[in-house]
Amino acid sequence: MPQPFPSGASPLLVFDFDGVLVDGMAEYWWAARSAALRLAPGLDLPTVAPPAFARLRPLIHQGWEMVLMAAELARPDLQLARLLGDYGSAVAEALQRWGWDATLLQECLEQVRAEAIAADLPAWLGLHRFYPGVVERLRGLAHEGVDWAVLTTKGGVFAGQILAAAGLEPWALYGHEHGSKPAVLRQLLKRRDPVWFVEDRRPTLEVVRADPELAPVRCFLVSWGYLGPDDQRDLPAGIGWLEPARFAAPLADWI
Ligand SMILES: [Mg+2]
Structure with a gap:
């Protein structure tokens, strides 16, 4: 089986929760x-x-x-x-x-x-549902030896309950109590490289992109979730567009 990242370690995938993994x-x-x-x-x-x-x-x-x-x-x-x-x-x-x-x-x-x-x-x-393909893709990451984390503005305990009910165990889970998303990403970059960040809120990705310390973080905006009507338009170079087919594909195809 070909290695998707022959030149280095596989990324740590950091997922926003609401609007990326779960529709609540x-x-x-x-x-x-x-x-x-x-x-x-x-x-x-x-x-x-x-x-x-x-x-x-x-x-x-x-x-x-x-x-x-x-x-x-x-x-x-x-x-x-x-x-x-x-x-x-x-x-x-x-x-x-x-x-x-x-x-x-x-x-x-x-x-x-x-x-x-x-x-x-x-x-x-029962008031929550995972978006189609998400549970399978996250389980697949575990089999591929790829670590994934959750970074949410929700209370961590609530996201944890929903993940646990689906039998999903992230490498780490950060809720609002751990600080802002850029602050958590800065800490993560000290421990892991590369870090990929997957969001459905464009302004959050733009804040990350504007932070020089977070330049190494690769950003993705998902096509599902709670997007505004113009969020997909004129995406800057540093923010990738992630549709369900690409999300389901091997990580090497995301870039
Ligand atoms: Mg979201």
């Missing part, structure tokens, strides 16, 4: 809605995710923002176009309007999740 849209809405109702019990929110929530998802970076967006979607005078068009400013204004901060929202979200896991783990797991 049903769970995001359920958890965001539950947390928002805990903080503002009078909110009128549908039990099924409204389409606007899916449109906001590509803009959402950290879990607490989902809770804030759920509350915003309950406002009858919400201007969705403005929210989509200037998300950063709208988030700051919404925090002020509700009198909440990121820590409060994140803690409430994680409490809702922890309680759901304690009460009925299979039901909570």
Whole structure:
């Protein structure tokens, strides 16, 4: 069998979790809605995710923002176009309007999740699904002797539960509690070379690309997951486009 990387070690593959490995849209809405109702019990929110929530998802970076967006979607005078068009400013204004901060929202979200896991783990797991081919590809990496890690803005324990239920064991798993994604990647580069980073959020990859210390990290944007309408357009040279067929192919074909 030919060696895919005759000139050196095989890469450490670092995967984002939500939108790359797992589609958890049903769970995001359920958890965001539950947390928002805990903080503002009078909110009128549908039990099924409204389409606007899916449109906001590509803009959402950290879990607490989902809770804030759920509350915003309950406002009858919400201007969705403005929210989509200037998300950063709208988030700051919404925090002020509700009198909440990121820590409060994140803690409430994680409490809702922890309680759901304690009460009925299979039901909570059932709100997630791995994207087609992902479980097989990750198992294949283990057989090829390629290490893979998970780097997520989710709490690590929650991603760990979902992976464990599928019988998947990453080389390492980093949640938001381990620091920002660039910070974790900088640490990983001290231990492993090469490092490949696979994301569905283009702004995150652009931050990595703009960091000179992270120049050795090879970046990929996946074609599935929570992409904005223009995310694929004019990708810079340092960010590869990863479609399902290429994802399923040997690593040497990714580059
Ligand atoms: Mg993602």
